[in-house]
Amino acid sequence: MITLNVVGMTCNHCVHSVTTALQAVAGVENVSVNLQDGRARVDGKADPQALVRAVEGEGYKAKVLESR
DSSP: OEEEEEEOOOSHHHHHHHHHHHHTSTTEEEEEEETTTTEEEEEESOOHHHHHHHHHHTTOEEEEEEEO
């Protein structure tokens, strides 16, 4: 699982945008984005930096918190 901190989400539309962007990254199997804690959890074998780029491409800031 890879956990990202996502900064800038303010509504459910933001959650949808981040979720869709992450799901489009190769190797992603499952995505869970939580507006309240600003976290995105990704299952699969995706490159963590590709996930960060996908989120940043939607206009949010992202940082890898955990990758295992």
